[in-house]
Amino acid sequence: MAVTSDTSAPPARTGAPGRVPPPRTSPRRVAVRGVALLAVPAVVVLVVFFVVPALRLLWLSVTSPEPGLGNYAALVTDDVAVTVVLRTLGMAAMVTVVCLLVAYPYAYLMSLVSGRWRGLLLAVVLIPFWTSLMARTFAWVVLLQDNGIVNRALDTVGLGPVRLLGTTAGVTLAMAQVMLPFMVLPVYTTLRGIDRRLVDAALSLGARPVVAFLRVYLPLSFPGVAAGATLVMVLSLGFYVTPSLVGSPQQSMLAQFIAVQVNQLVNFGGAGALAVALLVVTLVLVGGVQLLTRTKGSRRATGAGVAGGALV
Amino acid sequence: MPETPNAPGAPAGASIEAEALTKVYKGSALPAVDAVDLTIHAGEFMTLLGPSGSGKTTTLNMIAGFEEVTSGRILLDGDDIARLPPYRRNLGMVFQNYALFPHMTAAENIAFPLRQRKVGRPEIDRRVREALELVHLGEHADRMPTQLSGGQQQRVALARAVVFAPRALLLDEPLGALDKKLRESLQLEIARLHTELGITFVFVTHDQEEALALSDRIAVFRDGRIEQVGTPAELYERPVSRFVATFLGDSNVFAGTVRDGRLDTGWCSLTTGTAGASAAGTGPAALVVRPENLRLGVAADPGANTLSATVTDVVYQGAFRRVLVRFDGGGAGQVRDTAGTGGAVAAGDRVEVGWAAEAGVLVPDDEPAATPEPEPAAAR
Known part of the structure; x- marks a missing residue:
């Protein structure tokens, strides 16, 4: 392998010979041809276990039970399907917002404290992440029962009982808890990379603390927020386990709806169309966020968002 | 708040006096800054010189308002500012790592302090242009900080710190991150700015050559105290x-x-x-x-x-x-x-x-x- 390849050209000149700004190395740009071999196992796995089934699904959606776009027409005209898609989008958005509201202050705290405390806060986020999803979901079922701990606590302060199990609120709560690490980690990675002196600079220039936060800190944390929000949103859109255990069939989300199509109605074509719709929505979302970060990103060189995404 | 640019005859720099200024960090027995008395005359170029850990940067940060004062007073033209938050002190500050806002262009960075002061749009444009000219970066207004060299970034930071006509400029090892050649040319730039603006400069460095070359007077810090204050010649001779x-x-x-x-x-x-x-x-x-x-x-x-x-x-x-x-x-x-x-x-x-x-x-x-x-x- 040619180690001394010409990709290691000197960095672009940046005007006067000064301290060279931190190198903006994109993994794509440094890629050397020989190194591409490293991607082969991943590509094989992806093609065999994702691309082929996805294409098969697409194929089914336009051929079964009969050739044509009937499945898609049904999807658009079927009130139930439309409702489920809209509900899924709404729930995913809700979960994303809840996660962001909880994760941002938490990640901010993590970026402020030092050493031991940071490790502790990180552990608090990660320990649930490492425990089984089923275990956590069943725990939520127990917690959210009509006479569960949550309701008894609400009862004590005179707010309950409230029906939580099988409701959208209950599902949102449980999903937000499951998704939290996916928001905390990228946001934290970005916040940790923000130079605290920038806030000092803003203060010295006459900005009140709130203004310094809104005009300087918040915009710089955007890549992490975008990465976290995309992850949580996309994962929530296709989430199956938690909604089906905590929620109810009447309030089903897209993944449950697909499962019903396959398992009970044996409607592979319809399920395929739904899955394709889910994929399209996801791609549109990811693409949209990419575009948004790109326009912002072109104005600032940061790997924080990418790093945040890569972390999880 | 005076908004007049530094036209000839405009009020010059402010005097800064530290009286028994003390900083004790929590959990530390020894004070980082120990009852420092220092008078910086209006319009003077005062350098705080000392090895790392001598208290010079802590002193500057207390003047800027980033560090809380444990005891003592800081007088700006006779008014005690020790309890004012940094955004009320109206002092320019230049940081070692430039601290330019990476999501704003050079011009937007320089406009930032003016926006905080609710200066009108045309006025902002004019003063940003003047500030860029002042540091010879007229053509770089729309560059992002990452598209500028270290020296250019520091000059944008200088422009940003003086554009709102503060009465004193605090500089925290502003040349520390630059290579030798660039450091020397920026030294000249800073000296020229001091002459042109006529405001008080408080300059922190551990580089004695820099201190000798730039300062009207130097305060030598050691273990949280001032060992000697004097002109470069006095200190050297x-x-x-x-x-x-x-x-x-x-x-x-x-x-x-x-x-x-x-x-x-x-x-x-x-x-x-x-x-x-x-x-x-x-x-x-x-x-x-x-x-x-x-x-x-x-x-x-x-x-x-x-x-x-x-x-x-x-x-x-x-x-x-x-x-x-x-x-x-x-x-x-x-x-x-x-x-x-x-x-x-x-x-x-x-x-x-x-x-x-x-x-x-x-x-x-x-x-x-x-x-x-x-x-x-x-x-x-």
Whole structure:
């Protein structure tokens, strides 16, 4: 392998010979041809276990039970399907917002404290992440029962009982808890990379603390927020386990709806169309966020968002 | 809040006074800054100089408002600002790492303080343009900070810190991140800005050359206290302690005790001259002689000091040669030989090293344990 390849050209000149700004190395740009071999196992796995089934699904959606776009027409005209898609989008958005509201202050705290405390806060986020999803979901079922701990606590302060199990609120709560690490980690990675002196600079220039936060800190944390929000949103859109255990069939989300199509109605074509719709929505979302970060990103060189995404 | 740009005749810089300024960090027994008294005159270029951990940056951060004051007062033109938040102090600040907002262009960075002050749009545009011209970056208004070199970034930071016409500019090791060549050109830039703006500059550095080159006066910090305040010449020629003498410039230091107007080092007896003799009193003292005041050859005038030595090395430095010697009896020294006298001295040669009595400054030896022998201060 040619180690001394010409990709290691000197960095672009940046005007006067000064301290060279931190190198903006994109993994794509440094890629050397020989190194591409490293991607082969991943590509094989992806093609065999994702691309082929996805294409098969697409194929089914336009051929079964009969050739044509009937499945898609049904999807658009079927009130139930439309409702489920809209509900899924709404729930995913809700979960994303809840996660962001909880994760941002938490990640901010993590970026402020030092050493031991940071490790502790990180552990608090990660320990649930490492425990089984089923275990956590069943725990939520127990917690959210009509006479569960949550309701008894609400009862004590005179707010309950409230029906939580099988409701959208209950599902949102449980999903937000499951998704939290996916928001905390990228946001934290970005916040940790923000130079605290920038806030000092803003203060010295006459900005009140709130203004310094809104005009300087918040915009710089955007890549992490975008990465976290995309992850949580996309994962929530296709989430199956938690909604089906905590929620109810009447309030089903897209993944449950697909499962019903396959398992009970044996409607592979319809399920395929739904899955394709889910994929399209996801791609549109990811693409949209990419575009948004790109326009912002072109104005600032940061790997924080990418790093945040890569972390999880 | 005065919004007038610094037209000729506009109010010049503010005076800054620290009174018994003290900072004690939680969990630390020793204060980081220990009852510092310092008067910075209006329009003055004052440098806070000292090794790392000496309290100079903490002092600056207290003036800027980033560090809470444990006790003491900070007077800006007589008003105590020690309890004001930084955004109310109206002081410009330049950071070592530039601290430019990476998501804003150079022009937007410079406009930031004006926006905070609700300056009108046309006025902002005009003053941003002027500030960019001031630092010779007129064509770079729309560049992002990452598209600028280190030197250009620091000049944008300078423009941003003065565009709102603050009455003092605080600079925290602004040249620390730059390479030597650039540092020198920016030194000139900062000196020019100081002259043009006429406001007070408070400059923190650990680089004594920078301090000597730029300052009206220098405050030398050591262990949270100010060791000496004075003009560069005063500090260089009349240091009050061995610490100051060795921190600023190269020195030959002869440590010993004063007896009958002479310094007894244990291996030689030296004429002390008059300078600083009273300050040193009796007890451990050090005679400080700058390398450029040493001559190769026997000193002619009576009362001068002459020591025999062996040349250990000759370092050619272009404009001068640094002749390193070892004195008979002990101790190393260095002679800055500009004239090329002694022409062909080389390592191993026997030489006489002499200096006029008044070239030596006698100071209290405040670090006797650290360096028992005469030695050249950290060679540059």
